[in-house]
Amino acid sequence: MVKSIISYGSEVWPLKERNLKLLEATEMDFWRRAARKWKLDRVRNERIENIMGVKHRISEDIKINQLRWYGHVQRMEENRIPKKILNWTPQGKRKRGGIPRWSWRE
Numbered sequence: 001m002v003k004s005i006i007s008y009g010s011e012v013w014p015l016k017e018r019n020l021k022l023l024e025a026t027e028m029d030f031w032r033r034a035a036r037k038w039k040l041d042r043v044r045n046e047r048i049e050n051i052m053g054v055k056h057r058i059s060e061d062i063k064i065n066q067l068r069w070y071g072h073v074q075r076m077e078e079n080r081i082p083k084k085i086l087n088w089t090p091q092g093k094r095k096r097g098g099i100p101r102w103s104w105r106e
Contacts, residue, residue, distance in 0.1 A: 002030050003058055010062040011069035020059050027058045 006026060013019070028045055031052050037043045092105045 003027070003061065007058060007062055007065070011065050013062070013066075015059075016067075023058050034076070066106065 006023065028048070031048050031054065032038065035048055037048060037051075044056075052058050071085055073082050078084075
């Protein structure tokens with residue numbers, strides 16, 4: 001239940017490395033609490049996952065959901081708004097300086 005609450009609406013999130021790390025840390029905190037193992041017990045994450053029978057991580061679930069949503073949008077009719085937004089290419093140039101946080105497709 002917690003996994004579904006954390007990942008609600010994740011189909012449209014622009015996932016960056018920092019966000020993935022935060023999600024995985026939150027998930028591991030949940031699994032540790034459920035297994036009643038604390039950081040001071042010095043039990044490795046892999047061991048916790050084995051104890052709890054974790055099949056796949058939350059980041060994998062989110063990526064699967066994003067691909068499912070992308071396929072859904074690709075099958076839509078051309079005049080639907082999500083498809084128009086996804087296929088939109090901006091006019092003009094980007095602002096100068098720095099590395100952009102997101103690409104246009106994200």
